[in-house]
Amino acid sequence: MKSLYLDCFSGISGDMFIGALLDAGGDYEHLESELRKLNIEDEYRLTYETVVKNGITSTKFNVVLTNNDASPHEESHNDGDAHHHNHLHDHGHIHAHHDHSHNHSHHHHDNRTYKHIVNMIQEADLSEGAEQIALRIFEKIGIAEGKIHGVSLENVHFHEVGAVDSIIDIVGAAILIDQMGIKKVCSSAIPVGSGRILIDHGLYPVPAPATLEILRGIPLNHTKIKGELTTPTGAAIAAVLADSFGTVPSMIVEEIGYGAGTKSFPTHPNVLRVMIGIIEDK
Numbered sequence: 001m002k003s004l005y006l007d008c009f010s011g012i013s014g015d016m017f018i019g020a021l022l023d024a025g026g027d028y029e030h031l032e033s034e035l036r037k038l039n040i041e042d043e044y045r046l047t048y049e050t051v052v053k054n055g056i057t058s059t060k061f062n063v064v065l066t067n068n069d070a071s072p073h074e075e076s077h078n079d080g081d082a083h084h085h086n087h088l089h090d091h092g093h094i095h096a097h098h099d100h101s102h103n104h105s106h107h108h109h110d111n112r113t114y115k116h117i118v119n120m121i122q123e124a125d126l127s128e129g130a131e132q133i134a135l136r137i138f139e140k141i142g143i144a145e146g147k148i149h150g151v152s153l154e155n156v157h158f159h160e161v162g163a164v165d166s167i168i169d170i171v172g173a174a175i176l177i178d179q180m181g182i183k184k185v186c187s188s189a190i191p192v193g194s195g196r197i198l199i200d201h202g203l204y205p206v207p208a209p210a211t212l213e214i215l216r217g218i219p220l221n222h223t224k225i226k227g228e229l230t231t232p233t234g235a236a237i238a239a240v241l242a243d244s245f246g247t248v249p250s251m252i253v254e255e256i257g258y259g260a261g262t263k264s265f266p267t268h269p270n271v272l273r274v275m276i277g278i279i280e281d282k
């Protein structure tokens with residue numbers, strides 16, 4: 001059974017995850033063409049590049065918003081990464097003002113409720129596998145946000161994940177998992193970082209409330225690194241996909257990928273490592 005192990009020694013975010021899968025042989029052209037089915041391609045462009053993080057060659061995936069003066073806007077508002085540019089140091093939450101889709105009224109952020117995003121995915125004619133994975137990840141985040149803000153799932157407005165870059169990260173992750181034929185996912189414990197971050201509602205401890213809620217029941221890993229290492233999207237990807245958390249399983253590793261975060265640390269490479277191969281069924 002083709003399996004994936006997430007080695008999250010520097011946390012996980014949506015763009016780190018996609019970068020790692022591309023680095024491990026994921027089909028970028030397939031990713032790009034499938035994402036066009038969402039019909040929001042006038043709002044973003046994709047880039048990816050090879051970068052070196054503390055001596056480790058890795059792939060950096062970027063979602064660049066096109067309806068504003070946005071620079072690469074990876075959801076890794078932390079990915080071990082504290083924030084990558086100056087849009088409100090909001091590592092735990094991607095706010096509505098990050099959704100610069102003002103000249104495409106049908107997809108304006110005010111309409112990006114949970115129900116709207118579900119409809120967008122269902123109408124995109126993705127493969128059954130990719131569609132179901134994307135819907136499960138959005139549901140995981142929606143339930144967490146609803147619980148924190150005291151609203152029902154149907155009434156959750158996705159200020160945080162309604163932004164274009166997060167939609168791309170989540171649906172893109174689902175597309176690549178499906179395209180690469182990965183049937184089983186395992187993960188390390190999840191490091192969340194430490195310190196405090198400024199989000200829309202004030203100064204909060206790391207992990208941000210949404211991230212912590214998403215990681216309920218999942219082993220966290222202590223780290224002394226200051227900043228937010230795991231984003232809500234990264235947390236949801238790991239929580240939804242992985243069926244076990246721990247050290248590397250007994251597996252034959254066939255492909256290895258490194259997905260780069262935005263920030264660099266002095267003492268270790270800020271990358272997500274993935275291992276793809278065969279885990280023998282016991």
